[in-house]
Amino acid sequence: MSGLSTKHVVLGLLIEQPGYGYDLLKRARSRFGYLGLSDNFVYKTLERLEEDGFIEERGDKSTGKTRRGAPRVMYRATPLGRENFKQWIATPSERAVLRDELQAKLNLSEPDDLPELLAVAEEQGRECVAELATLRRPVLATVAEPEVPWHHAAVMMVDDLNLRWLQALVDWLNAICELIEERIELTSESAGSPP
C-alpha cells in the first residue's frame, strides 16, 4: 500500500456523516475498494482516532444493537479532528507507485523468455482494454458546475485518473510489445544467416 493515511480516510468519512464501525467499513470499501481494506482495519483505526481525540462516541445509544447484542457505538468527529483533517488536506500528497508484476518479470527475464513475455504483455493489454469497457462514463465538463454535488465531481476526477493511468499502461504495453517483437525477429534473422 502507498503512504495513504487510512486514519484520514476514516476521519473524513466520519466528518461527512457520523457512523458506526460496520457502516464505516462498508462506506470505506465502496469508495476505496482498491485499498484492499481488511475487516479489522476500521475498528483499529477508530480506536486510534479516539485516543488522539479526533473522534468521540455520540452519546445516544438509540441506534440499535450489533448482532451480538452489544450496543452499537456511533462515532462523530470532534472539532480537533476536523482541524486535523483540514491540515491533512493541505499537506503535500504522497505519490502512488506503480507496482506492476510485469515490471518484475521484465527485470528478471532472460533473452529466451521473450516469446512468453510478449504473450503476457499482449494479454495484459487486452485485459486493460476490456477493463476500459467497464468504466463509468464521467462527464468532466460538469465538474466545474456548482450545482453538481461535489462528491460526484470528485468521483469523476478520480475515475479520470484511473483511466489515464490505464491509457499510460496500454501505451507502454504496446511499445514494449513492438520492441520485443522486433528483437525476436532480428535475433532469429541473425541466428539464421551464416556468420
Place this chain on the structure above:
Amino acid sequence: MKPLLQLESVSKSYMRGPRELRVLKDVSLDVHPGEFVGVYGQRGSGKTTLLHLAAGFEAPSSGVANFDGRNLADLSRSRRARLHREEIGWVERAGPQSAGLPMRVYVGLSLYRTVGPAKAQQRAVAALAKVGAEDAADARWSSLSDTARTLVAIAEALVRQPRLLVVDDPTAGLSIIDRERVVGLLRSAAEDGGLGVLMAVPDMPAMLHAHEVRSLSRGRLLAPADPPPSGGNVVEFPGSERSA
C-alpha cells in the same frame, strides 16, 4: 440486425522501397446502425488506414470491406463517389479547399447540385445549429478554433444525412469540456440519428462514450473484450443530459 459496415479479415500493406510495410493485419470489425464504435490507437498503429478502408477510400490488400452488404472494392468509381456524397460521411478537420468560403456555403456545398444554393445553405445553417456551431455560419475556416472546426466538419458530414460516419481523431487539441461535447455529439448522432459511427482516437477518455471499444496496436485489432458483467456500469451523473 445486419451490420452497416463489415470489415472481414482486412489487411493492408504498402511497399516502402524494397520492404513491405504491413500496416493492418487481419482486422475484423462490424458497425451496426445506431452503434458508436471507438478504436483506440497511438500514432502509427494503423488507425487512419483502418478508417480509409472503412470509408472505401482505399481497398484492402486482402480481406473484404462491406458497406450495407456490398463489397466496396467491387463498386465502380462513380458508384463509390456517390456513396461518399450520400451515405458515408468522412469527418476530419481538413476544411474547405478555398479559404474564402463562409461555413454556411462550405457545409452546404455537397447539396448545391441536388437542392440548389438557397436550400443548401438553409440546410447547412440548420446542420451547424444542430452541432452547436451556428456562430460559425458566416465565419471563414481560418478564423475558427479547433473545436469549431471539428463541429463544422461534423456538420459538413451530417448535412448529407449519411448512414455511416467515419471520424478521424476529432478530439486532438481540444479541452476536456470540448472533447466531451464533440464525442457526446457523435454518440447522439448514433443513438438519436441511427447512424453507424466509427471513430479512431489516441486518447482513452474519449473512448468511454463509445458503445463498443477496440484497441489497435501494431496493425492488429485486439479481439473484442468479454462484455462487462451487467453491461450497466455506465453511471449518468447529474448534468450529463446537458446538450452540446
